Every structure is written in structure tokens, then in C-alpha cells.
Amino acid sequence: MPADPPPPPEPRRVYPDIAISRRLARVTDDLVRIPGTGIGIGLDALVGLVPGIGDVVGTGLSAAIMADAVRQRVPLHVLARMGWNLLVDALLGFVPVVGDAADVLHRANRKNFRLLERCVIENRHVDASARTYGVLAVAMVIGFIAVALALAGLLIWGLVAGLGALLGR
Template sequence: MTEQRDPARDTGMSRHLARVMDDLVTIPGTRIGLGLDALLGLLPGAGDILGSGMSAAIMYDAASRRVPLLVLARMSWNMLIDAALGPVPVVGDAADVAHRANRKNYRLLQESLALGHRSSRSGPVYVLLAALLIVLPLVIGIVIGIVVLVALWRLLIR
């Protein structure tokens, strides 16, 4: 008998994205994983912008499955923490590795789906609030990245 996939629970894209962003390789001799998010964090400003954009994809996946807004708010908070800590030299890179916003957000998505939690809000209200919860941390991450790039540019042209 062939195993049927449940489209409501098939989160392959989010699972792969969380793995690539937070746990692509493990540091030998440790249980610490490094992903693309940590590498992007080495690019001041631009890396934070790219990382925020990729992280928003997991939230989009969660919203398209109508996870409760409280879950999206927690995911948004994880993205904000990641965006705020990212630009801090060295500490921000270590924080990216320790915080693992993408992995946390994937787990929140999985838990919500496993428990069968779905939003009871009406379609347009849910879409509007979900869009705000996704776009707000994304915009803040982009603004932080631009501020860092402008500051670096000003330092370089002096």
C-alpha cells in the first residue's frame, strides 16, 4: 500500500529551508549546527536582508495553512530577535547560531499542524493580520540591513 501524503501536514519546503538556514552542517565533535543564516550573517547588512527574506518563507507556509495568529506572532518574534541581533559584529553571528529562528519557527508550524490547530478568524481578517505578522519583521530586518549597509558605506568613503 502506498503512503498518502496529507497536504495540510506536508511541510517539506519549510523543513528543508529550516535545515539549510540553521543546520546544514554540524561542527565536528559537537552537536552545533551551522547553516546558511550564519554564513549570510558574515555579510554585514546584505546577509541580514537575505536571511530575513528566506525566513519569511516559513511564516508564509504557516499562514497558508492557517495556523493560529498567536503561533504566527511567536514566529514573528523569533524573526525580530534574529534581525535585531544579526548586525552586531561577532555577537550577532554567535546569536544566529544559538537562536536558530528558522528551526524554532518550523517546530512551531509542526506543533500547530500536529495538534490540528487552525485559525477560526474569517478569511480577509486572517489574511490581513497574517500578512502584517509576516511583513512587519521582514521590513524591520530589511531596514536594519540597509542601516548597516549605509553606515558601512559612510565608514568606507571617509
């Protein structure tokens, strides 16, 4: 009896380009280098100077990189790590001045892009046949973004309430 032929090799997945996420990470975290140092400053640090509103804008930009990671079907544990980076970034926004300096050093978008890039290079992705991936990944990303936006909302509310108390209203 002849042996069954081996199954054909699985075709290598072709990933769409992640250049937009690369540019976004660069613009938000490394747009300009501080002379004499290896430290870069991007738009995330600049918009972060506006309490609350800057955090909302920064979270929106960070969400784009996470959405790209979902599109690339990176493993859920990598998405969780990316979400953690996003939450740390949002929490740093609560600390005036010192938080902005720490945010420059934390660089969540650059970290998240590197996680995404590593998964693409190493061809680590969740199989397209995994039906629950999309639901879990989208819920996870929405959850992290919602918490980050809620933190920004709390900061805005606190600032407005504090300003109202100072003005006697």
C-alpha cells in the same frame, strides 16, 4: 416530537505538506554539524558573515517559513512569536562577529519551523471562515519582514557611511 439529529462531525482538515519549510530550516540552521558538539551551522550563519546583504538574504529565507505558516492558517499569536524570532535574528546581525556566533545559537528558522510543525500536528489553525485572518496575518508578516529589512538597510547604510568617512569622502 423527535430530537434533532446531532450535527455531523467537522471534517478533519488536510494540511499540505510542510516539507519545503522543513528543508529550508535545516539548510539555513543545521546544514553541517560542528564535530564533537550538537551545534549545527547552516547557510544563515554563512551569509550572515556578509554585513547587511547576508541579513537581507536570511530574512528572505525566513519569510518563506512564515508564509508557509500563513498558508497553514496558524494562530496569530504563533505568527507573532515567529515574527519575534525573526526580529531577534535581525538584531543579532547588527553585532559584528559576536552576533554571528549568537545567530548560530538562536536558530530562528528552526524555532519557527518547530512552531509551524507543532500547529500542524496538533491541528491548531484558524477557521477558514475567519475573514479577517488573512488580512491580519499577511499584514503581520509583512510588518515583521519590513522591520527586519529596515534593520538590515540601516546596517548597510552605516557601513557605507563609515567606510566613506574612513576614506575621506
